[in-house]
Amino acid sequence: MNALGRRGLRFTEGIAQIGACGIFLFQILGAVPRSLKHFRETIRQIWFVGAMSLTIIMTCGLFVGMVLGLQLYDVLSRFGATAASGTVVAFALYRELGPVVTALLFAGRAGTSITAEIGLMRATDQLDAMEMMAVDPRAYVVAPRFLAGIVAMPLLACLFNAMAILGAHGVCVTWLGMDNGTFWSNMTSNIDVWKDVINGVWKSAAFGAVCALIATFQGYTTAPTSEGVAYATTRTVVFSSIATLALDFVMTAFLM
């Protein structure tokens, strides 16, 4: 096969994968009612992908807010508009950075572990064993992780935003001497709860669904070898990042 043929084959395989992922989504949605029987497993997964991600999310949120505060204070000071620093930081965080950066961190931390866990279950026949015990792995293993992604991501994004605003406050007010009242009052008077905050929450939930779908699909369909699991985890990060950014553009266009 020549180079063109190989590229064509890879392209068609990619399209087939997207189709398979779509079918997988419908299978998960069909399994969700049955997965409610395993509600404790869903709670366990929310704890695993949510609570266990708190350290990385909160730490990164703090530093992102500090950098944002520093950069914006410097840029806005050129226009004599440092009083707007808190407002601009909040706009950037609630609308874009909070949901997107949280999703990227989620894909790297929780997404990869979901893929590796399900992939190893595939490689060690645990998923087949469940099938043989008349337990649907989509309802017992996949759907709880999918639901956990949807529930945990908005909560993580809110915490990310909170820590980032604290970081920006620390830099702008404590370090650079901006007035504390100006920082908070400008922010609270300009931020719209529905248009800015809630839209960000919707975005986070959508990113949570996409990242969890990709992570579970990659794990479920991985080749049952150590190399296969390694490739699957890599693909989870790459595809989740691309899908998050692409979906961000689409959702922003619709929610503006």
Place this chain on the structure above:
Amino acid sequence: MNTAPPVVEPEKNPTDPLISIRGLRTVLNGKTIFDGLDLDIARGSITAIMGPSGTGKTTLMRHITGQLAPDAGEIRVDGKEVVRLGRNELFALREKIGYLFQNSALLTDYSVFENVAFPLRQHLRLSEELVRNLVLTKLQAVGLRGAADLMPGELSGGMMRRVALARAIVRDPMLIIYDEPFVGLDPIALNQILKLIRTLNETLGITSILVAHELAAVRQIADRIHLLAAGKIAAQGSPEELARGDTPWTKQFFTGEVDGPVPFHYPAVDYAQQLGLSDASTTRHAGSQA
């Protein structure tokens, strides 16, 4: 009022085979695995499926349990045609089948106790006390009641196999499929598994299918052996009958001859030709030198 007549399931004859396969044909990745295979497995028997590697023994088990659909043919398990079963009916059938995987396939996040309790918790609403009693009874049967609190990572290969066996029998299935149960076991663990298979068969009347290569072990417990080769049953009978068999397949398999119907060499182009030593290439080579 229009009332539909009740669906009456045909009465099962105890002499009917538990598993009946007719005209099975399977092609995987362009390779014909089964080509018109017929097979009956009697109720309450221990049946061994043997054959060279790659002849489709595990694939046959996947057909029987409905994990893989054949290209053609009929597979009946307990009177039900597996291929035509819907998801719920298939799961109902699987609840009556225990499957022992080659690598045990224990759930690594759960303790030994929770692994054995898993099928009970998923399908039955039993009190915690009853679950505990049932699990401990099965663990006692496989000699691992004392290991109930251990995690799978803390067990040896033989112990894992026995825990998987306890899990497979926890709901008293009508059929147990053992996929390569003796691989990687030391002689003590192997004998323990052999004894358990025989005991379960005799005390509970469970039909057992054994996929294995270990001829000496299989001969100790199997009522019947089916030798799978070239997509069909090449030979079948009791262990003694097959040991006396004089077909090329049985001769090679039971004496372990290196070459025979199962060739030593994987199909390849002519060796001399591949090394460039055939007449044509020699002539061409000589010509170019001239």
